[in-house]
Amino acid sequence: MPEANEKRIFQSLERNLAELKSIFGESQDLNIARVSVEGVKCAVVTIEGMVAPKDLANMLFDPITEYKKRNADAEDVFKFFSEEGIFSNDEKVVNLFSEANEYLCSGFALVFVHGISHGMAYGAQGFAIRSVSEPATESNLKGAKEAFIENIRTNMSLIRRRVKNPALRFEYLKAGKTSKTVLCLVYIDGKTPERLRSMIKERIHKIKLDMVLTSGNIEPFLAKNKGAFFSSTSTTERPDVVASKISEGRAAILIDGVPFALICPTLFIENFQTVDDYSEKPYYATYMRWIRFAAFFIATMLPGLYLAAATHHPEVLARALLLNLIANAENTPYSLFAEMLIVILMFEILKEAGLRLPKTIGGAVSIVGGLVIGDAAVTSGLISAPLLIVIGITATSSFVIPGLNAQTTILRILNVIVGGFFGFFGIAVLMAVLLVNTCVTDSFAVPYTAPAFPLTVRAMRDVITRRTFLKMQEFEADIDSLNGVGGSGE
């Protein structure tokens, strides 16, 4: 694909229009409306579907037709467009064809005047956008019910409405050689350290991908630690979460076309915090937080530990449970390891099918999976009932922490494999390696395992419990203070 044209706008209208047609390759969505303003030839260029025709007519064509000046020349007409008339609250002078391309593709209407080597761009965006709706992946009981949408400017306004402070800043960036996707760095001046902002901007400038269409395209470039199992950035579709995070000194990145914001840096412990924690009483929120810790442990470790104990370390289990397991194992044709892998595989297939199926028949998946396959498998003796119970509890627990879904799934499989072959020894070696891998992750000079390792006592209070708001107002949360003792930064 040819690089953006760095040529300056011509004086000749026809040459400008020919150049634009050449750049856009005679694309059928390039609309050119020729107008004559007091005898001076002009043209209004738009991309079909990107501008609102009614708004364009009201804001541009009506004033043009009402312009009256005797003996007006090209300069007069351009002065009317650039200075005298008020057509839009977003007006820009265009000097280069590269700028013209960018504005056209962003929903601006371009006006060229024959005899003037500049153009004018007016914001007239009218492309179809989804309305603000409830969050699909981060539901809550008492918090706000607004989520980001694909339009970056709407998302910016959702954040601005929650942080009515001029210190809230938005900085545009670009990524994607072909897509030229607009990104927006969001932060609060005075809270977000300059080094963090510089780090993020530097890493985004290094992206050489052709297309940037999802947050997943950008995440690997932001995280400095190659081979890290957990990501030191997270995504959210909630503007209230973004507002809360940037008030702690973090930065958020909005991506045009993506209804999620990237938060950097993120800590491991934040995956266990929800919006509802701060709407409920501290004692209840603390209890629920510990339920989530337990759910994560069950989702990742229970199948592997069960398999390891039943296969290699039966002396660990209570006698009654052991006898029950032996009785069930005698009736099944496969080894416990094989059964475990089969059931986990079945569960993953059902989960994936549930995600991809249309909502109208998605319910059938749960009936087929849960009732038919599960019940039939146990009744026929293919799978033992205790195993199905273990997987059932594991599956339910894995939905408690959606932010760590990928890691939980992989960890579960790995624990089953090493536990099945090497018992508790295998699980211990895997856990040790994973622990060091997690502890070494600090992409933005903030340790991912903070405030536990390295220990920051004050911040730990909001990990073990949900700190009361009375205490919170005494102490401002600050991401920089989590570097703790033992963190060296970059």
Place this chain on the structure above:
Amino acid sequence: MKQAKISTGQFFILIMLSRIMHVMLYKANTFTSGTPLMLGLLISTAIEALLAVPVFIFLLKREEILQTVLKNERLKTVLKALLALYFIFVSGITLYLFAEFMHSEFALIALPWLIIVALAAAGAYCAHLGIEGIARAGTAVFWVFIALMVLMAVVNQGRYDPLNLIPVRKSDLKMMWDYVVWDISSCRWLPLTLGLVSYLKQGAQKAAIGYLVTKFVLIEGVLLLITMILWTFVDVPGYPILALGVYAKTDIIRQFNAINMFVWALNCVLVNGVYLNIASASFKKKNWLSVLVPAALAAAFAILCYKQIIHLTTDVQNLIMLVGIVLLGVLVPLAAIIYWRVKVKCEKLRQSFYRQ
């Protein structure tokens, strides 16, 4: 890129974990009574404190001494090579003893050479990730160990019998002195301090004091527990801490052997990671090879020891450890302090000469 740093607390935990690893793998030849060991520990800790004086002074004046000593490139290279050799040996012995433990208690889990290779590979990976990650992970493992010990003590169904605390007899003296020698040869924290010195922040000498006190209290407490609950039953499993788990029972966990093994394996990976990280510092270029080579050497050494191709009796092991500790943990810091003092005096003399 800034040099990684570990805090005083993390340094304390790393040296404690190294010590705990050695205690975990301690296998008593005969355990007639715990009181000689408890007395032996008191004596060995006193000797250890004396041996630690050069390291303590070294840590106090760390920055000045390092600036003076490390100017000499040849000296630096020799020191790094000695540390690498010592810690490859220590890593190999740790892997070998762990494989022995697994063979005697959990023989059906995996073949010993596979256990050695798995631990060496995991240790190499952790070493490659860096000392900071190992130090942070070590904090978690340390507290898991403490929690396990407390849990086993609380749910222990054995009776705490003070009558088991038999006074030390003349016949117990050999056992006591054997333990003293073994304990002093376990003072790996002295050469470990030298190996980690470039990562330490100011105030690391507090970790040294904390280590001596904590090690004494912790091991003495464990010995007390074992003696009061188990007395000579320790002879049956052979490993004292493992023996403690035999009588511990809860509704869910009937026996703590496998749980102990889990925590010991966690510790072994981390501690090996520290040893291999120090050994890898002797390589000029920091890449995968700089950790894989020491890990491979340590694993090979451990396998040869296990297969009895290299016959290393406990006495020989202790002797080599002791030589390393005296050389790298006492003499080298002492020499560095003397060298630094001489340099400072010479500099003062030169300056006063020029002033005149």
